[in-house]
Amino acid sequence: xxxxxxxxxxxxxxxxxxxxxxxxxxxxxxxxxxxxxxxxxxxxxxxxxxxxxxxxxxxxxxxxxxxxxxxxxxxxxxxxxxxxxxxxxxxxxxxxxxxxxxxxxxxxxxxxxxxxxxxxxxxxxxxxxxxxxxxxxxxxxxxxxxxxxxxxxxxxxxxxxxxxxxxxxxxxxxxxxxxxxxxxxxxxxxxxxxxxxxxxxxxxxxxxxxxxxxxxxxxxxxxxxxxxxxxxxxxxxxxxxxxxxxxxxxxxxxxxxxxxxxxxxxxxxxxxxxxxxxxxxxxxxxxxxxxxxxxxxxxxxxxxxxxxxxxxxxxxxxxxxxxxx
Numbered sequence: 001x002x003x004x005x006x007x008x009x010x011x012x013x014x015x016x017x018x019x020x021x022x023x024x025x026x027x028x029x030x031x032x033x034x035x036x037x038x039x040x041x042x043x044x045x046x047x048x049x050x051x052x053x054x055x056x057x058x059x060x061x062x063x064x065x066x067x068x069x070x071x072x073x074x075x076x077x078x079x080x081x082x083x084x085x086x087x088x089x090x091x092x093x094x095x096x097x098x099x100x101x102x103x104x105x106x107x108x109x110x111x112x113x114x115x116x117x118x119x120x121x122x123x124x125x126x127x128x129x130x131x132x133x134x135x136x137x138x139x140x141x142x143x144x145x146x147x148x149x150x151x152x153x154x155x156x157x158x159x160x161x162x163x164x165x166x167x168x169x170x171x172x173x174x175x176x177x178x179x180x181x182x183x184x185x186x187x188x189x190x191x192x193x194x195x196x197x198x199x200x201x202x203x204x205x206x207x208x209x210x211x212x213x214x215x216x217x218x219x220x221x222x223x224x225x226x227x228x229x230x231x232x233x234x235x236x237x238x239x240x241x242x243x244x245x246x247x248x249x250x251x252x253x254x255x256x257x258x259x260x261x262x263x264x265x266x267x268x269x270x271x272x273x274x275x276x277x278x279x280x281x282x283x284x285x286x287x288x289x290x291x292x293x294x295x296x297x298x299x300x301x302x303x304x305x306x307x308x309x310x311x312x313x314x315x316x317x318x319x320x321x322x323x324x325x
Contacts, residue, residue, distance in 0.1 A: 003106035004302045005067045009050030012306035016048065018299070024110040025079075031087050031113050032079035036125035036325060037296065038104040039072040039162075040318040041133050042242055045310040047102065052245040069306075070104030072096055074119060074128035075323075084113045092119040096132040096273040105302050107322055117277060122285045125325065130291040130317040132273070134162030135280040138217070141239045141269045142170055143276075146215045155179045155206060155231070158219030159195060160186035162292075162317035163241060166280075167217050168193055169289035179213070181206050182312075189315045193292065207231045215239070221247050225254040225266055232264045241269045292316025 001023050006015045026032045047069050050056050059065055074094040077087050087093065095116035103109050119128045141163075142148045154171050156164045159180025171178045172194055180195040187198050199206050201220075207227035214236050216228065221243025228238045228251075240251065248268060255266035283289045296319040297305055305318050 001107040002299060003068050003103075004070075004299065006048055006064060006069070007067065008063055009048070009056075012045070012048045012310070013303045016303035016306070018302075021106070023108050026081040026084075026110040028081040028083040029112055030081045030110045031077045031084055031093075031116070032108060032110050033073060033075045033093060033116070034078045034108055035073045035075040035104060035106065035322045037074045037129040038070050038320050038322055039129050039133070040302075040305055040309045040314070040320070041071055041162075042309075043071055043098065043102075044069045044105075044306050048306060049310075054245060066102045068103040068106050070106070071098040071102050072129050072132050073104040073109065073116070074123075074125040078108070079110075080113075087113050087116075087118070092121070092125075093117060094119040094123075094125075094128040094132060095277070096136065098133075099273050105299065105320070105322075107299075115274075117274060120281050120285060123281060126293060126296050126319050126321065127284065127291050128281075130162070130293055130319050131280055131284065132277055133271075134317055135166045136274065136276055137163045137241045137269065137271055138167035138170055139276045139280060140271060141217050141241050142167055142215070145239045145267050145269055146217065146237050148174055148176070148215060150174050150176075152176045152214035153179075153212075153233075154215045154217070155181065155211075155213045156217045156219070157181045157201075157206065157221075159198075160190050160315055161219055161312075162314075163219050164217075165190075165193055165292040165316045166289065168195060173283075173288065179206075179211075185313070186315050189292065212236065217241070218243065221251065223247065225251045225258070228266060229258065229262065229264055235263045236265070238264070238266045239269055240267070241271070293319050295319040296321040 093116040097115040160182035
């Protein structure tokens with residue numbers, strides 16, 4: 001099988017290589033999946049580079065533990081281990097496998113059966129692989145932590161990416177007024193999706209414009225916690241799903257202190273992989289929301305695509321077609 005490997009940390013377009021490997025054999029609780037589509041995520045950008053350096057404590061101090069990155073897939077079960085009970089050969093599946101490992105930038109993978117769900121027949125493999133990670137982040141951030149309410153004024157920082165484009169549509173189901181922050185090159189796409197206002201982060205710092213919001217969903221946390229407080233209304237809610245590690249640690253520390261004397265909340269989402277996917281999938285099937293797909297691209301372009309992701313040029317979710325249907 002073909003797979004995208006890296007033996008050392010570095011820029012994706014420098015260290016990633018396409019190689020031929022033996023097809024994996026599933027363990028007792030694993031399923032062998034022929035991958036039809038996968039997607040690029042922030043973890044891939046971090047794991048391949050080995051940055052922030054703190055990640056190396058989890059992913060390998062001097063060289064990567066996981067030689068194949070990738071955490072989302074959609075495909076068909078081709079083999080099962082002796083203890084597998086929920087799935088059978090021929091089942092179409094999809095999911096975020098990060099609880100059990102990585103390795104979706106390959107034609108096949110063996111992974112724990114609990115890491116995937118059965119794919120609804122109405123979803124293509126490309127759409128299905130674009131859903132799990134980004135939509136779970138958006139849903140859990142807005143609904144579970146943010147407690148989104150009808151008609152709120154919302155800002156999404158990183159509004160043109162995978163999480164932002166899904167988050168916008170979830171907010172619009174609640175008739176919210178939504179401002180998106182991203183680069184101007186994405187504004188045409190973002191306008192077509194329904195953003196009410198757009199802010200070019202190259203030109204403006206949204207925390208210094210004097211506007212306040214009921215809820216902020218931040219995909220790019222890179223400012224001080226005090227900045228976010230200024231951009232929130234009384235009783236406002238700020239939820240981050242990721243960003244600069246130092247800023248996230250700073251936010252975690254200050255959020256506990258702010259909670260003692262402020263009605264505003266600063267929160268960090270701890271993702272529960274694949275939770276809420278049935279709900280999101282049904283919204284997609286009913287055409288109440290759509291997945292904004294950048295691609296699909298061939299597997300051979302993976303090194304360039306992870307670099308492209310890290311430079312924030314992607315519009316929506318970068319999808320890679322691995323095997324032809």
